[in-house]
Amino acid sequence: MTTIDPARSTREGVHEQPARGGTGTRGTRILGIATIVAMGWLVAFGLGFSPADRDQQESVRILYVHVPTIWIAYLAFTVTAIASGLYLFTKKKSLGWDRLAGASAEVGTVFVAVTLVVGALWGRLTWGVFWQWDARLTTTALLFVTYVGYLAVRRLGGSHEQRARRSAVIGLIAVLEIPLVHWSVRLWRSLHQEATVLDTDGDIDMDGLMLFSLFVGVVAFSLLYAWLVLHRTRVMAMEDLMDDRGLDLALEARRSEGRRSERRTGTPDPRPAGDTIDKDGAR
Amino acid sequence: MSTEPTRDPAATEPIRDPSSTEPVRDPAATHVTARPAGGPPGAWRIALLVASKDLRIEVHSRVLTNQVLPFAGVTMVIFAFALDADSVLQRVAPGLVWLATMFSLLVLVQRAFAVEAEDGALDAMRVAGVDARAIYLGKLLGLGVQLLVLEVVLLFAAVVLYSQTVPLEGVVLLVTTLISATCGLAAVGTLYGGLAAGFRGRETLLPLLTLPAVAPVLIGATRAVEAALGTAGAVVSDGWPWVGLLVVFAVAFGVGGSLAFGPLIDE
Numbered sequence: 356m357t358t359i360d361p362a363r364s365t366r367e368g369v370h371e372q373p374a375r376g377g378t379g380t381r382g383t384r385i386l387g388i389a390t391i392v393a394m395g396w397l398v399a400f401g402l403g404f405s406p407a408d409r410d411q412q413e414s415v416r417i418l419y420v421h422v423p424t425i426w427i428a429y430l431a432f433t434v435t436a437i438a439s440g441l442y443l444f445t446k447k448k449s450l451g452w453d454r455l456a457g458a459s460a461e462v463g464t465v466f467v468a469v470t471l472v473v474g475a476l477w478g479r480l481t482w483g484v485f486w487q488w489d490a491r492l493t494t495t496a497l498l499f500v501t502y503v504g505y506l507a508v509r510r511l512g513g514s515h516e517q518r519a520r521r522s523a524v525i526g527l528i529a530v531l532e533i534p535l536v537h538w539s540v541r542l543w544r545s546l547h548q549e550a551t552v553l554d555t556d557g558d559i560d561m562d563g564l565m566l567f568s569l570f571v572g573v574v575a576f577s578l579l580y581a582w583l584v585l586h587r588t589r590v591m592a593m594e595d596l597m598d599d600r601g602l603d604l605a606l607e608a609r610r611s612e613g614r615r616s617e618r619r620t621g622t623p624d625p626r627p628a629g630d631t632i633d634k635d636g637a638r
Numbered sequence: 639m640s641t642e643p644t645r646d647p648a649a650t651e652p653i654r655d656p657s658s659t660e661p662v663r664d665p666a667a668t669h670v671t672a673r674p675a676g677g678p679p680g681a682w683r684i685a686l687l688v689a690s691k692d693l694r695i696e697v698h699s700r701v702l703t704n705q706v707l708p709f710a711g712v713t714m715v716i717f718a719f720a721l722d723a724d725s726v727l728q729r730v731a732p733g734l735v736w737l738a739t740m741f742s743l744l745v746l747v748q749r750a751f752a753v754e755a756e757d758g759a760l761d762a763m764r765v766a767g768v769d770a771r772a773i774y775l776g777k778l779l780g781l782g783v784q785l786l787v788l789e790v791v792l793l794f795a796a797v798v799l800y801s802q803t804v805p806l807e808g809v810v811l812l813v814t815t816l817i818s819a820t821c822g823l824a825a826v827g828t829l830y831g832g833l834a835a836g837f838r839g840r841e842t843l844l845p846l847l848t849l850p851a852v853a854p855v856l857i858g859a860t861r862a863v864e865a866a867l868g869t870a871g872a873v874v875s876d877g878w879p880w881v882g883l884l885v886v887f888a889v890a891f892g893v894g895g896s897l898a899f900g901p902l903i904d905e
Binding site: 443497500501503504507508511520521523524525527528531532535536538539540542543 | 829833843846847849850851853854857858861879880883886887890891894898901902904
């Protein structure tokens, strides 16, 4: 049961630097440095250069994190869906697509969590409450739970192919589910909350510097997303490799242990350790 | 299933390979394809066999009447403890009916697939070449019938416990809502139930996957039943757009589920 595609792993850089034992390559290190620089710019523009808002005052600065994270989360879930589809519907069932889907969903889920937490803080400052049963907020919360479920499905166990097929199906069902949830929640709010006008993007007449800060935020979080997904995909490839090779390595370790004790005592080990392990291994 | 040995393996529906898009293209057509007389049973016939088998098991084991219905009834009573005011209860009664239905759905789905997993029946059916879509449809039908019984009982409980009334003009809307919502719930429940079938530790996953997915049904069915019962001054005509939502949901998950079920249970 070889589940790792060696060509792909090499291309991903898993075997390129075994001595270092990390998942970094020249490309990802440049990307990582670019991410740090962009994050520095975001801090400088978000907290420093951009002006406070007329209505929201300083709390507007939260939006430079809030808005980019949810945009990138949508992007991440789109990538998950596309990668799931590519896994299911291509002839060569490359586990690389499955790992990309999983890594993207993990990062996306974290970003949605950031959006929700940061958004709740912003809501407390601006609306006076942490949460409103607004259509967009409710859908986002359900989106979060849906992908937590997806990640739980990924950890069900079984072979890598089973994991890949199951999670690809769930990843595609989520695409079916989210628009339905969004539509129903919108309908629910539009008919039942006439008074509430929760215009989350109230001031469209955005200051130029504010718009630029938001842009810096989007760039910074896009870079962070790419960097995290690349590394996570590689770590997953290594985990899969470890699963596959782990048994072989354990067998090898036991055999050499047996050989050592044989040499030390000068007599063969009375326990037929190698044989039983082989049988275990075969099972 | 008694029809199994007489089947000609060459003529059966091929086991769907997830890689090929061929059978995915037109799911509806395969369901309604009439088999030639004397040939293997068609998808609908298998579905009916699976459903009737499930219902027969229920009649014999009486899990629905002895455990699930009492559980749903207890839920209705403890809702009253939480919402300690007659006016509140009266106002939110339709929502509580559907909430109790959803909790019971989780129990029913687990039961429906525990029956299959005990003797590896699901695997046996797949090995015998039974189309996964037919199994899905059959489990969906069996689950749907049980859910309908449950919902009627819960509505009756709402009439008694939460002082609801069923006006005559709302009956058509009420029945349509019950049927469409049941189809949606059963479609989602069967799909995720198949995923959780027969593996220890997976049962806990079922609520996490199912409840966010059925949120639209909870919203739509609650509003539609409010309209049908005239809760808080709602009128019957308000309910029909929600029935539309429920029908779209049931169709989407019915089609999506029948396509996804095969890859999910092939392990």
